[in-house]
Each structure stands twice: as C-alpha cells, then as structure tokens.
Amino acid sequence: xxxxxxxxxxxxxxxxxxxxxxxxxxxxxxxxxxxxxxxxxxxxxxxxxxxxxxxxxxxxxxxxxxxxxxxxxxxxxxxxxxxxxxxxxxxxxxxxxxxxxxxxxxxxxxxxxxxxxxxxxxxxxxxxxxxxxxxxxxxxxxxxxxxxxxxxxxxxxxxxxxxxxxxxxxx
Numbered sequence: 377x378x379x380x381x382x383x384x385x386x387x388x389x390x391x392x393x394x395x396x397x398x399x400x401x402x403x404x405x406x407x408x409x410x411x412x413x414x415x416x417x418x419x420x421x422x423x424x425x426x427x428x429x430x431x432x433x434x435x436x437x438x439x440x441x442x443x444x445x446x447x448x449x450x451x452x453x454x455x456x457x458x459x460x461x462x463x464x465x466x467x468x469x470x471x472x473x474x475x476x477x478x479x480x481x482x483x484x485x486x487x488x489x490x491x492x493x494x495x496x497x498x499x500x501x502x503x504x505x506x507x508x509x510x511x512x513x514x515x516x517x518x519x520x521x522x523x524x525x526x527x528x529x530x531x532x533x534x535x536x537x538x539x540x541x542x543x544x545x546x547x
Contacts (some may be wrong), residue, residue, distance in 0.1 A: 414503035418496045421517075425496075428489045428524065435485060435531065439478045446471045470541040477534035484527030491520035 446468060453464045495516045502509030 411503060414500050417499045421492050421495045421499075425489060425492045428485055428492065431527075432482065432485050432489070435478055435482045438534070439475060439482065442471050442475045442478065446475070467541070470537060474534050474537050477530050477537065481527045481530035481534065484523045484530065488520045488524040488527060491516050491523065495520065 449464050449468050449471070453461060453468075456464070495513050498509050498512050498516060501507075502513075
C-alpha cells in the first residue's frame with residue numbers, strides 16, 4: 377500500500393458541524409415561548425373544566441331519573457284509582473320542583489364551563505396578541521366561580537327537596 381496515492385490509507389476528513397443546543401433555539405423563539413407559557417397557564421383551567429363536566433354528568437343523570445319517575449307516576453295516575461291520585465299529584469309536584477332546581481343547576485354549571493373556556497381562550501389570545509390578560513382572566517374566573525357556587529346551591533336545594541320527600545318502606 378502506498379501512502380502517497382490519493383484515497384489509499386487515509387480517511388477522508390469529515391466536515392465538522394458545530395453542536396447546536398436545541399433548548400437554546402426553542403428559548404430564543406419568542407413565539408414558541410409565548411405558546412408554551414400559555415399552555416402552562418391553561419392547564420389548571422382545563423382540569424377545572426373536566427371537573428365541571430363530571431358535575432354536569434351527575435346533574436343530567438339526576439334530571440333523567442326525575443323525568444323517568446314522573447313519567448311512571450303519570451302512567452299510574454292515568455290507569456289508577458282516584459284514591460291514589462292525591463298522593464301521585466303531590467309526588468309529581470315535588471318532582472317538578474326538583475326538575476326545576478336541577479335544570480337551574482345545569483344551566484349555571486354550563487355557564488361556568490363556558491366562562492372557563494373563555495379564560496383559556498383569553499390566555500391564548502393574550503399570548504399571541506401580546507396584551508395583558510390579567511383583568512379579563514380574573515373577571516372570567518371569578519364569574520365562573522360565582523356561577524359554579526350558585527349551581528351547587530341549586531343542586532344542594534334539590535337534594536334537600538328529594539330527601540324531604542323520601543319514603544322508604546311500606547306506606
């Protein structure tokens with residue numbers, strides 16, 4: 377083997393590329409940083425939104441059971457004796473009140489979910505448009521908590537009406 381011949385015995389030199397730290401590239405991009413920060417801020421409201429969704433599932437389930445019971449009572453009332461009519465009418469009145477309370481709770485909890493969505497959207501818009509979101513986010517969040525509080529109060533009231541009319545065992 378001759379060392380003087382080109383390509384024999386020598387390794388071709390490789391072009392050296394400078395090492396690039398990707399974290400510095402990401403940190404230097406203000407758009408990516410703003411989006412990452414907005415996502416960090418939006419994580420807590422998203423968890424709140426999932427909790428509100430679970431609450432709405434409970435409320436709609438209760439409303440469904442109230443409607444089913446009212447339909448059963450109305451069918452019994454149509455086919456039953458007049459002596460049982462007074463009791464059935466009283467139960468139907470209580471069920472109507474419960475349905476009204478649950479419906480209000482569902483409405484308020486849905487408004488809460490919409491307000492939390494507004495918080496998330498405002499955070500993202502603020503990150504992209506570079507404006508101060510502290511006041512609108514605070515207003516949306518406080519309003520969301522007030523409506524959720526009111527929705528829970530209507531839910532609690534419905535539970536009180538349901539347990540006040542609870543009858544267990546033979547009558």
